[in-house]
Amino acid sequence: MDAAVGSERREGVGDGLSRYPAFAAYVEQMEGAAGSGRAGEPLRGPQAGGGAAVGGVARGRRVREAVAHWMRVLLGHTEADEVRRGRAVPEPVEALRLAPRRLQGALLAGGVAVTGLWAVQVRPSARLDALFATGAHLTGLLAGYGVLVMLFLMARVPAVEHGVGADRLARWHAWGGRWVLGLCVGHTLLALCGYAVHRGTDLLTAGGELLGYPAIAAATVGTGLLIAVGATSTRAVRRRVPHETWRALHLLTYAAAALAFAHQLAGPEIAGSAVAVWVWTLLHTLVAALLVWYRLVVPVRQALRHALRVVEVRREGPEVVSVFVAGAGLDELRAEPGQFFRWRFLQRRLWHTALPFSLSAPVREDTLRITVKAAGNHTRRMRRLRPGTRVLATGPFGALTAHRRTRRKVLLLAGGVGITPMRALFETLPGGPGDLTLLYRAGSAAQLVLREELEEIAASRQAALHYLLGPSDAAFDPLAPQALRNLVPDLAEHDVYLCGPPGMAEAATVALVRAGVPEEHIHGENFVF
């Protein structure tokens, strides 16, 4: 089976290779060197220094296939096996999406249930120590629940990511994180004060006595870690700290949650009932299982299964390149136009950073395409990606997809590099002549990207395409409400998909609402998170 898988995968990558001569040359070199027994000899030419020795690549592939095989055995029959057994394409299955309101409702209901758990057991008392303790119990329960919710929001559960959207989840997480931190600190202070009053001692002595309990000491360390994570997440600090450093520090949240777990089981509202203890523990283990599965197992499995590699880097304009990435079985990812992946290119000076980029074209022949503008050091280095470079891509993520459409007519409004998901939607959103309009805002004609493709799509689909050129501080604002109504006469009857820099997206949303588009028909995604 491994040999069959290997040959199928090779064939899958080989289809359409002639369109990528540089990668085809790389594959021929690999296979030619392996056949002549020159295992271990480094590649020559442009690929030199960019990849492993040929023998190591072949061994790596065998290891990869073996691991992938055992993962399938452990994880049971999957649709990938169905594809290998002769079905042409994976069955069309509606993606699972959890609507934002439904998720908010569920989380609110959870908070009400936790508060109810406290309320039914509270014993009214006017004693100061009892008042402090009652407040400590409530804040402790809500803080524990809040930590679980924050972790769940970032677990990358597909139904949540595709239904709510990665940017909205990140905003909820940031907003909720401040409250959770406040609850943790509040719980600590109230518990300390309650204990000190109860024991008739000062705060320091009371604190020392409480730290003698191991679970409380661990929870205190966890609270300290949460405070550190919160402090490094403030705008002032994030501007000064590299993104990957901030992400590494943020992972301390897992340690904080683990350290605080045992202490929560000692709370009187939970400890009083074995069922309550089990249910509270189950909530924690469920969230932990989701995190392990979707943030660890799925990315590793995807990397082994799809074996993504760069096949071509094509210049699209000044500072803009398209990167073509090929792999095997990409249909299984069910990536939709409008979605993005988090990309990690395993090349020197690039491997340590993973950034989100939208697909700029639908998935075709097991090839993904992203179009990237050089806006920082990492994206500048991406222009020098070498064909054959391995790629780790997690996803797809994002909810800016066709499922949000509610009307026949659609307006796609793109600014700058926000054109990338809009181009994919422009090509694939169902619609007849006149149903689709694309407005592309850019500083000048030289900054337009994928122009030929957009014009080709507009011509073939009889869709409207308008370039809104000019600096953002010009006297005439092409995104003013009246200007939009002039360009799109029945604007209020459109669904609007919006993607661009935050300032432009905000201004465009305000203008669209003023021009008569209901807010619930404006669908956007903000990549600054």
Next chain:
Amino acid sequence: MPPPMARHRKSAPGPTRQARRRLAASLAGVSALAATLLTLSVDPAAPPAPDRLPTAPDRPQAAP
């Protein structure tokens, strides 16, 4: 006598839906097992909660 109506059965779920259900069941099962083990093994000590005591709190004895 007309032939009996054919019984209409709901079609079996496809492999993807089966895989999703299997995944959900596996994650839930593993979580429940872990929760049971943790519940049995974790028993943290904590001071008595002041608002759950039946009597007035102890105070340090005054010196005679």
